[in-house]
Amino acid sequence: MFATERMNIIRGYLKEHKRLEVHTISELLNVSEVTVRRDLERLENDGFLQRIHGGAVPMEIETVGIDIGQTQDDRSAELRRQHDEIARIACLMIRDGDVVALLSGAINQALARCLSRRSRITVLTNDIMIAMEIGTQSGNTAVLLGGSIARDEPALYGSLTLSNLRNYFVNRLFIELDGVTDQLQLTVRSQEKADLIREALSCAEETVGLVEALSFGRNAFYRLGPATTVHKFITSPLASDEYKSRLFESGLQVFTSVNTFEGDT
Amino acid sequence: MAQNLLELNQIGKRLNNNFALENISLDLRQGEVHFITGENGSGKSALMKIISGRFLPDSGSISIDGQRVVIGSINEARRLGIVHQIQDVELFENLSVAENVFFGHLRRGMGIFLNGLRLSRRCQCLFDHLGVDLNPTVPVSTLGYAQKLIVSACATFVAKGRIVIFDEPTAGMGEKEREVFLRIVSGLRRRGAGIFYISHRLEEIPLIGDRLTVMQQGRINGHLESVDADRHTVIKMMIGHNCPERYPRLATTSGPTVLQVEHLSSAPALVDVSLRLNQGEILGLTGLMGSGRTRLANCLFGVTRMDGGIIRLGNDKVEFRHPADALAHGIAMIPEDRARNAIFDRQDAMSNLVSAALERFNTPAGLNPHYMEELSNEYLKSFGIVPQSLYGLINLFSGGNQQKIVIARWMMSMARIFIMDEPTRGIDAAARVDIYNGMNDLVSKGASILLISSDTEELLGMCDRILVLAGGSIAAEFSRQNASKEKILDSSTVT
Numbered sequence: 013m014f015a016t017e018r019m020n021i022i023r024g025y026l027k028e029h030k031r032l033e034v035h036t037i038s039e040l041l042n043v044s045e046v047t048v049r050r051d052l053e054r055l056e057n058d059g060f061l062q063r064i065h066g067g068a069v070p071m072e073i074e075t076v077g078i079d080i081g082q083t084q085d086d087r088s089a090e091l092r093r094q095h096d097e098i099a100r101i102a103c104l105m106i107r108d109g110d111v112v113a114l115l116s117g118a119i120n121q122a123l124a125r126c127l128s129r130r131s132r133i134t135v136l137t138n139d140i141m142i143a144m145e146i147g148t149q150s151g152n153t154a155v156l157l158g159g160s161i162a163r164d165e166p167a168l169y170g171s172l173t174l175s176n177l178r179n180y181f182v183n184r185l186f187i188e189l190d191g192v193t194d195q196l197q198l199t200v201r202s203q204e205k206a207d208l209i210r211e212a213l214s215c216a217e218e219t220v221g222l223v224e225a226l227s228f229g230r231n232a233f234y235r236l237g238p239a240t241t242v243h244k245f246i247t248s249p250l251a252s253d254e255y256k257s258r259l260f261e262s263g264l265q266v267f268t269s270v271n272t273f274e275g276d277t
Numbered sequence: 278m279a280q281n282l283l284e285l286n287q288i289g290k291r292l293n294n295n296f297a298l299e300n301i302s303l304d305l306r307q308g309e310v311h312f313i314t315g316e317n318g319s320g321k322s323a324l325m326k327i328i329s330g331r332f333l334p335d336s337g338s339i340s341i342d343g344q345r346v347v348i349g350s351i352n353e354a355r356r357l358g359i360v361h362q363i364q365d366v367e368l369f370e371n372l373s374v375a376e377n378v379f380f381g382h383l384r385r386g387m388g389i390f391l392n393g394l395r396l397s398r399r400c401q402c403l404f405d406h407l408g409v410d411l412n413p414t415v416p417v418s419t420l421g422y423a424q425k426l427i428v429s430a431c432a433t434f435v436a437k438g439r440i441v442i443f444d445e446p447t448a449g450m451g452e453k454e455r456e457v458f459l460r461i462v463s464g465l466r467r468r469g470a471g472i473f474y475i476s477h478r479l480e481e482i483p484l485i486g487d488r489l490t491v492m493q494q495g496r497i498n499g500h501l502e503s504v505d506a507d508r509h510t511v512i513k514m515m516i517g518h519n520c521p522e523r524y525p526r527l528a529t530t531s532g533p534t535v536l537q538v539e540h541l542s543s544a545p546a547l548v549d550v551s552l553r554l555n556q557g558e559i560l561g562l563t564g565l566m567g568s569g570r571t572r573l574a575n576c577l578f579g580v581t582r583m584d585g586g587i588i589r590l591g592n593d594k595v596e597f598r599h600p601a602d603a604l605a606h607g608i609a610m611i612p613e614d615r616a617r618n619a620i621f622d623r624q625d626a627m628s629n630l631v632s633a634a635l636e637r638f639n640t641p642a643g644l645n646p647h648y649m650e651e652l653s654n655e656y657l658k659s660f661g662i663v664p665q666s667l668y669g670l671i672n673l674f675s676g677g678n679q680q681k682i683v684i685a686r687w688m689m690s691m692a693r694i695f696i697m698d699e700p701t702r703g704i705d706a707a708a709r710v711d712i713y714n715g716m717n718d719l720v721s722k723g724a725s726i727l728l729i730s731s732d733t734e735e736l737l738g739m740c741d742r743i744l745v746l747a748g749g750s751i752a753a754e755f756s757r758q759n760a761s762k763e764k765i766l767d768s769s770t771v772t
C-alpha cells in the first residue's frame with residue numbers, strides 16, 4: 013500500500029471517529045506502528061491532525077492537557093472556554109462605531125457573539141456563521157465577502173473573496189493563527205486562508221493575531237510571515253512561558269486572557 | 278599628563294540572562310571627582326562592585342598606577358586603597374557613632390579594648406573639622422537615616438582610601454547633611470584621592486564633579502571631560518534609544534475618584550503630597566531612590582503613620598492605624614520585597630493564595646477545604662500560574678510565579694485598590710506579560726492600581742497617568758499622551 017493511500021484512509025478514519033489510536037490503525041492497515049506514527053507525523057506537519065499520547069485527534073478539537081482518556085466533550089468544552097476567553101479580550105479592544113474584519117475561525121465566531129454587547133459595529137467577514145450571528149444583532153452590521161464555500165468549514169475563499177476584500181478598509185483585523193513556529197513564523201493551515209489573510213493585512217490599520225495556547229511551537233505549514241506581521245497577539249495564559257517571553261523580548265504586545273479577578277465587569 | 282590612578286580596560290561582565298556590562302573603559306585621576314550617572318539599572322553599581330572586588334569581571338583588565346592588578350576580594354581591594362561606600366547603610370547599630378567612624382582602625386592599631394574616651398575625643402575633632410553636628414558617644418541606632426549616612430561618609434573619610442567610591446550617597450539626605458557631605462568629598466579630593474561619585478542628582482555635577490560619565494544599559498553612553506554641560510544634554514545621554522511599544526495595555530475608561538490624598542506629610546521623607554486615583558485607572562508613581570515613594574505606599578497602607586494630611590476613599594475620610602484598617606477598606610499591597618513581606622515561606626501555594634480571603638471559605642464547621650481547592654485551582658489556571666499544583670511549596674515556584682500568586686491572593690480578597698510596589702522587578706519576561714495582563718483584568722473590572730516603579734518604560738506602557746515624586750513631594754504629573762522618558766527623568770532629578 014502506498015503512503016498516500018494510507019494517509020487518505022487515516023484522514024477519512026479521523027474525520028469519522030474524531031480520534032484514532034496508533035495500534036487500531038496499525039491492525040486495520042496491516043502495517044507496523046512505526047509506519048503509522050510516521051504517517052501521523054506527516055499529517056501533523058500538514059496541519060491536519062495533532063498527535064497525542066497513543067494516537068491523534070483532528071486539528072480543530074485539540075486542547076491543553078489533552079490525553080486519550082479524556083472524552084471529546086471535555087476537550088471541546090475546554091477549548092471553547094479558551095476561545096471565549098480570548099474573544100473576551102479581543103472584544104475589549106473594539107469600541108462602539110468601529111469597523112472590524114473577523115476572518116473565519118472558532119475564536120472569531122466567539123468574538124462575534126461577544127459583540128452583541130457593543131453597538132454600531134460594522135463587521136467584515138468571510139465566515140458564514142459570523143455573518144449570521146452579527147446579522148441577528150440589532151445594533152451591528154455584517155458584510156459577508158463572496159467566494160466559494162470551503163469543504164471543511166463554513167467560510168468563503170477564492171479569488172472572488174480576495175477581490176471583494178480590496179473594496180474595504182477596517183480599523184482592526186482579527187485573524188486566527190494555527191501555528192507560531194519555533195522561529196516565530198506565523199502559519200495557517202491552508203493556502204487559501206494564507207492568501208486571504210495576506211490580502212487583508214493591507215486593508216487594516218491594525219492586525220490582531222488570535223492564538224490558542226497549543227498553537228505555539230507548532231507549524232501549520234502555510235506561512236504568513238514573521239511575528240511582526242501582526243501588531244498584537246491575544247492568547248491564553250496557559251500558553252508556554254517560552255513563547256510569551258520570546259514575543260515580549262522581541263518587542264511585541266502579548267495579551268493573555270487573564271480572567272481571575274471576580275470584581276464586576 | 279599625570280598618570281591615571283585607576284584604569285579600566287574593556288571590562289565585561291555578564292550579570293544575568295538579560296543584563297551584562299559590555300566593553301567598559303574608564304579612568305580615574307588623582308584628586309578628581311569622577312561623576313557617574315545613568316538610569317536605574319544601567320549598571321553603575323555593578324561596575325563599582327567590580328572595582329571594589331565584590332564581582333570578578335569576565336573580561337578586560339584593571340590597572341592601578343599603571344600596574345595591572347586582579348582584584349579578587351574586598352580585602353584585596355582594601356589593600357590596594359579602594360574604599361567603597363555602597364548604597365545601603367552598613368553600620369553597627371549598637372556601637373557608638375565614634376566606634377563606627379573609626380571601626381576600620383580599631384582592629385589595626387588599637388587592640389581589642391577600646392579607649393572610649395580617647396576615641397570620642399578624636400571623633401569630636403574630626404566632626405569639628407568637617408562641621409558635623411553629631412554626638413560621638415550615642416549609639417548609631419538612635420540616629421535618623423540621613424545622620425547614619427553622614428556617619429557612613431565619615432567612616433569612609435577616615436578609611437584613608439586612595440580610590441573612593443560613593444554610591445548614591447546623598448539619596449535620603451536633607452539640605453544640611455548634603456552640605457556636610459560635599460565638604461567631606463572636597464576634603465578627600467584635597468588629600469589627593471580619586472573619587473567615583475554615583476548619583477542621579479544632576480544638580481550636584483557642577484558643584485563637585487570634575488568629569489562625567491553616563492551609563493546606559495550596561496554600556497558607557499557618553500563621557501564629558503568637563504562638567505559644564507547643561508542638564509538636558511546629560512538627560513539625552515542617559516536615555517539613549519527608546520524601545521518599541523511592547524506593553525500590553527487594554528484601553529479602559531476611568532470612573533470617579535476612589536482614593537484621594539490631600540497634603541500628606543510624613544517626616545522626613547514626604548512633604549505635602551496630594552494625589553487622586555480614579556476607578557479603572559492605572560496611576561504610575563516614580564521617583565529616584567530616597568524620593569519617598571515606598572514611604573508613600575506605606576502611609577497609604579497603614580504601615581507608617583502620617584504626620585499630617587487626609588486620605589479619602591470615595592467621599593469618606595479614613596485613617597489607617599494598621600494595615601488591617603487598609604485591608605478592611607479594600608486596599609491591597611504588593612510590596613517591593615516579596616520574599617520578606619509577601620510570601621509565607623515554606624507553605625504551599627494554596628495557603629499563600631487563600632490567606633487574604635479566608636472569610637470566603639468560612640463555615641460554622643471551619644474552613645471549607647473543597648471550595649478552597651476549587652477556587653484556588655481556578656485562580657492558578659486562569660492566571661497561568663505554573664506548576665498548577667496547589668500543594669507545591671511556594672519556594673519551589675519561580676520568582677515570577679510567586680509574584681503572580683501574591684497578586685492572585687489580593688484578587689481573591691476582592692480588594693478594589695491595588696498598591697503595587699515594583700511588581701515586576703527581577704521577574705522573568707513571561708511572568709511580566711501575565712502580570713501586565715492581570716493589571717488589565719483588574720482595571721477592566723473596575724479596580725484601580727497605583728503602580729510604583731522605577732522602570733520608566735513600564736510606566737509609559739501601562740499607565741493612564743504618571744506622577745513623579747522628587748524630594749518628598751509631587752514634582753510633576755503627566756498624562757499617558759504627553760509623558761516621555763525625558764520629561765520624567767527631567768522632573769525627577771529636580772530637587
